[in-house]
Amino acid sequence: MFLEKDFTQIHELGIDLETVYQQINDFKEGFPFMQLQKAATPNDGVTQLSEEELSELKSLYESKVAKLTPLKFVPASGAATRMFKSLFSFLEEGKSDKSTDQFFDKLSDFAFADDLNKVVPEGADNTTVADYYLTRKGLEYGTLPKGLLKFHKYENGSRTALEEHLVEGANYANNNGKVKLHFTVSPEHLSRFLKLLNKVVPDYEAAYGVKYDISFSEQRRSTDTIAVNMDNTPFREKDGSLLFRPAGHGALLANLNDISADIVFIKNIDNVVPDRIKQPTYAYKKALAGVLLKYQDRIFDYQYQLKEWASEPLLLELSNFFEKELCVLPPIGYEGFNHNEKVMYFQRKLNRPLRVCGVVKNTGEPGGGPFWCKNPDGTTSLQIVESAQVDMDDAAQKAIFNNSTHFNPVDLICSMKNYRNEKFDLLKYRDPKTGFVTQKSKDGKDLQAQELPGLWNGSMADWNTIFVEVPLITFNPVKTVNDLLRDEHQ
Template structure:
């Protein structure tokens, strides 16, 4: 199947042949559906804090972080081109729809208005000129920039990009002793632009908030790209005979996260930001969730240290297994009671000694995204999982009914701990479920092909983590999917 030239190409990417062969098998056999048991709802897999308790936990967090390294991890490589889909249609095909009219009528309400007018050189211009200067290299080139570098919010005579809003958020809740660590995952072609932006604004934000930032960047590794195949599952080749590899979705960022060294990691998408006037609840709930994750980690560590230090009795084991079931929502396999004492100890230790995450969940208002479910694992246990619709067999009436019962969805609001009870970093790659990727059909140079995405970062890539769900206010979720979303009150 592969020539010496192919093997050299695979090796040069940092990939390995075994992984490539597994990907081809996944094309041939497909991925199994996940068996969801029920939706996670309030008091049945989901914690509801309320503002009063959240505020108290947020205050507790400030006392819990002494000596700990905090990190804000921001996936920021997403291109903004999809934000401007209707505007591109208007520019290139003269298709003017309702959203384009709204954009033009409210042009002055966008934070980038002054920059756009400066580029055009006049406040009176036809729609083609406006769109050309917004979207192309003739002007602001927003059509080819990542979202993180666009002007999102106005503050008097100044504006902020999403990248800057994350700097502000970092100072508010990822600040330990005046040190704020932020990590952005970016695409190679835009890294220098991110670096230039950060270099130009960092001193002013450090002065404003009295902090010192440590900003780092990484790119999706070529070794995580997946091979493309023809429709008959043979390797797809470019015109020059080379194998084609494609970026494998946000699940590839697990490698980038695995390279980080921190005690508490906040994960949040680049475009989910609001102006300062609406940040208060975001800050309170971020701190509250982080306080919870540290409290649960402390309890887990206490059990693991106990299991290391003394001979575990049936009474001790009962306490541990009840903690797993009642607090961590990990239900043992049906035949657990048939296990020997040593087998039970081994099972409980393995379930406790895992990365831990708390996922903020907002009420379902029809937005696309993964939902909170109880799902069956390969070992027969049941645990909480963030599940995408593509992972569920929606043709199965029972599974479809369970999927439709979800009351909340995941806005990518995660707080994680990445170290074990001895202070060692987990290898996060050991805790993913490789059978939760999915195949899609694409085209390249007019030829059909099949592409493969790795298990999503907050779905299958974290399938074997200890997971808790907490309801967070809807105001903490304000993504920008289209340019006109910036006209919503939350972004004005």
């Protein structure tokens, strides 16, 4: 299957040979579907906060943040190409539709309009405008990552998505005037990010009275996965080398694992809004952090108690805590566990990373949602599940998925240290059997590609998880360029 030169290539990429063999085996055997038990719903897996609770939890975070190291982690390496699918069709094939018509009709309403006007020749037709908008002739938006695109207009200028995250960070990831942010970027765009930050950071530091500590990381080549032909043999490039491909956002688990912070806010680069409607985001971010800190304190306290004296009343209390609040149901046969087996069970389940996930009411957006799922160890717990992980040929499973009441907008607050203040190795808490196989093509040949377990589903499958409902106004992603014309982005 492999040639001598293949081993050299694999070694130079930093990939373990056994990992490559495992990936090929996963292509052959496929990944098992998630076993949905039921949808997570209000009072049954999803917590809804009253106004009083929102205020109390927000205050809890604000009272503790001075002694913590918060950090805002933003996946920002993806190109924005899919935002402009219709415009590319218009430019390359002359195809227009309602979205392209809307784009040209409302061009002056976009935050980038002034920049575009400066480079487009006078009297240009729509094809020329699209050319200067998307390509190197002008703004190059068709090849840039979303973080570098101008999203919102203000009286004193326009802001990129990256800048909106600087503003957010100053408002909820602020520790005594220091704001830590981490962006994952692709290497070819790092210099542009740095150039933008050098230009704008002094102004934001002055405006918000903070100092930014901004770091970057790149998706590692060692997380790439091998591509195979349709018969599961290794796919080879024209020069005979093996083809390895980026393995989706699940590859960013390695980047997150390198982060050192007491509390980590994870949010997608495109889910930002103008200042006029940011307040609910600030309030709920702080409240979700308060939920995390409240449960972290309880988990740490239980761990200390287990070390001192694991009494029967304590084990009963832990059983109720897990089932009613952390929504973890024990495996079949738990009732027959002896005392020591129960202690070991709770010790293992307590000693895990913790995440609080904001979820919004389901409005039909594509993506993952919150469910109660059966785990490989026989337990049942809360998981974020994507549609590709569900056997839609199974009527019962399809019904559970389609009847979900909430959607995950990738709004996570994470605690990644144990009660001894030691970092968890996050790679030990993923479910490697929750990857994806997709079909792609290269040089006119069909191939199969593999994505690693998603960052917020399979990569966090063995975390303690709490779902909290957040208002829809906090979820405004930009999937197409015309989304920037919605009221929430104007």
